Amino acid sequence: MTTQIAPQDNPTRVVAIAREQTKKRRGRPKQLLLGFAGILTLLLIWEGAARVGLVDSRFLPPPTEVIPAFFTILTFGDFWIAMGTTVLTWGIGLAVALVAGTVLGVTVGLSPFLRRATHTTVEFLRPIPSVALIPLAVLLFGAQMQAALLLILYASFWQIFIQVLYGVADVDQVAMSTGRSYGFSKWQRIRYIVFPTMLPFLMTGLRLAAAVALILAVTAQLLIGTPGLGLEISKAQNGGQYVTMYALILATGMLGVLINFGARALERWQLSWHESVRGEIPA
Template sequence: MTRRGTRFVRGAAGIAGAVVIAELATRFGPFDPDDVPPASTVLLRAVELAGDGEFLPEVAGTIRAWLGGLLLATLASVTLGLVLSLTPWLNNAARVVVEFLRPIPALALIPLAIVSFSSVTQSKMSLVFWAASWPILINTLYALRDVDPVAKETLRSFGFGKAAVLLRVSLPSAAPFAATGVRIAASVGLVVVVSTELFAGAGEGVGGFLMESQSGGGRPDLMLAGAVWAGVLGVIANALLVALERRTFRWHTAQTLEAA
């Protein structure tokens, strides 16, 4: 069996084991099945939601805000990282600002986003943009800082300018680490967009569905089924980004495997 097949089998076994443990905990453990439905019931509801004409548009709304904010964060953060790395004095001046702003949670900015933007989608995108920007920016800055100085000096010694060194050495070396930052930011952005929908989504998106499923007496099975969908979105996004990284940066993957 190939290495990829082995990883898939182990992942599937891990998921199956988690489902079995959750099923046993609700049916024979301390949890009341009325409060915490069995895993089999939750999975059945999740499958049913796949054909729900009202739920799928909510998922699409969450994906639009999530991917829109992530794309803007990627473009802005990589560009800013390049600018800061090329201007050391600006990098030193901005470092304190970055470290001050980075710990501010996106959810604390919900009131500001609601006031600043006319639509809920724009508010969600702005918060995803805020939360996703920091992992990408930090990874880009550290990656550019750790580019092999010998490679850069070698290129300069042959008469290449700053732009050529950036395009031929710095960017190729930093790109895999910036891509890792995007993958981390994707998970962070998904958490932020669903949380924003829970607190201020006006019934929109997956988070709005989770909130509405608890109103009117509550449907914990539907709520957990919606949460399963949020988890599935995260798994799919991570798998796609990992596959894109391996395809785009094959040379980096080969070096990593060789070092391991």
């Protein structure tokens, strides 16, 4: 998005903004090249370690074997079913966490009494690892999708809830008082004052939660045996098909990259008005 320069901006600021935008445009191809260089370096190290015997190539096949296997599994229907199940589990868990974390975050954040009353409980529950709930999930749901959803919801909820709390706490109380004096209802104050202030925090929480949700989805499939990519990885490992196993791991990593790109694109779209996205230099 092109930055609009207000007429009152002084010449120094105009030049500074123009230089910053030019620098960013020139820096994008460089960042892309650095990213590819990093991946290529990792693959070369991996290949070399497997070929010279630093690691046992039976258990860590070189990428020249794994990458062709990756493209081969893309032609299998079972792979796409497992991929779809993983994405579905991830999406449902993340969506529920987003709604619950946003609603509860705003409700608690706007009430000083609720913030004080829930502080100790939040600080007690938040550090508990989601994987510690695996026995409970198995007892409740067995090897079903609901078990993975429980872990995803628990882990992702805190990412969003805490960020929303920070966002609500950042609301300008003068603006809230002004809204009351103009007769804004509580919903209008939330819609026009709280939400715009909270949105950057919410998008950060959503981006973090999206990555955590994928991690927990695959973890549940690996350890509990719920359907998805994690279960296919476990089957390949148990069957001694290590090349296929690493190809599936590579597919999981690619899915994570796509989710991260999607989350960042959503963040840029929703925050196109925000200074952090527009890239303006502070006065």
